Amino acid sequence: MKLFHSPRIEPFLAKIDNRRLREIQRRYAGSSDRYAKYADVEHWLKINLPRVQELKLDRSPLKQILDLGCGAGFFLFLAKQFGHQCLGLDVGDFLLSNELIELFGLERVTGRIRAFQPLPDFGRKFDLITAFSAAFNRSEDESKRYFPEEVRDFFLKRGARVDGERVSFRS
Numbered sequence: 001m002k003l004f005h006s007p008r009i010e011p012f013l014a015k016i017d018n019r020r021l022r023e024i025q026r027r028y029a030g031s032s033d034r035y036a037k038y039a040d041v042e043h044w045l046k047i048n049l050p051r052v053q054e055l056k057l058d059r060s061p062l063k064q065i066l067d068l069g070c071g072a073g074f075f076l077f078l079a080k081q082f083g084h085q086c087l088g089l090d091v092g093d094f095l096l097s098n099e100l101i102e103l104f105g106l107e108r109v110t111g112r113i114r115a116f117q118p119l120p121d122f123g124r125k126f127d128l129i130t131a132f133s134a135a136f137n138r139s140e141d142e143s144k145r146y147f148p149e150e151v152r153d154f155f156l157k158r159g160a161r162v163d164g165e166r167v168s169f170r171s
């Protein structure tokens with residue numbers, strides 16, 4: 001059996017301005033803010049590192065990446081450490097996410113993705129477009145489906161591979 005070495009998160013944490021991060025974390029400690037959980041940067045980087053590895057971004061040629069609903073930018077921050085050109089798109093309504101995007105030195109366009117509306121013109125093409133835990137059409141019903149049937153069918157008709165909440169398109 002081949003065992004994969006899982007990179008440690010510490011070298012990535014070391015790239016972050018620790019004093020500024022601690023100051024942000026102090027302000028959000030005990031906060032009931034919807035996304036205050038994202039102040040635990042170490043935890044969310046650990047969640048996002050497997051995403052980077054699964055997409056082979058730790059060993060692939062450099063890519064232009066767009067992350068829809070990028071939130072605080074954990075995924076893009078890690079992808080950037082491997083040399084990729086990264087751009088996020090999010091609403092910009094959440095102060096903590098805005099602060100972390102800035103802390104991570106990420107480029108982000110603010111805007112709301114709306115059904116049947118084209119995305120903004122980013123002025124560049126992308127090799128990879130991601131959207132993690134964004135669930136823009138998530139079904140709130142009891143059925144525990146990740147999205148409504150018609151959205152699933154739409155993905156499938158467009159040639160997507162659907163695996164639980166995971167939807168992937170190959171170019």
Ligand SMILES: C[S@@+](CC[C@H](N)C(=O)[O-])C[C@H]1O[C@@H](n2cnc3c(N)ncnc32)[C@H](O)[C@@H]1O
Nearest residue numbers: 069070071072090091111112113114132133134
């Ligand atoms: C659960 S968070 C996930 C954040 C990030 N992708 C991650 O995995 O850490 C969902 C994100 O989607 C963004 N979002 C939700 N609806 C959106 C929309 N219509 N347009 C752009 N961003 C949206 C939210 O602002 C939030 O940052």
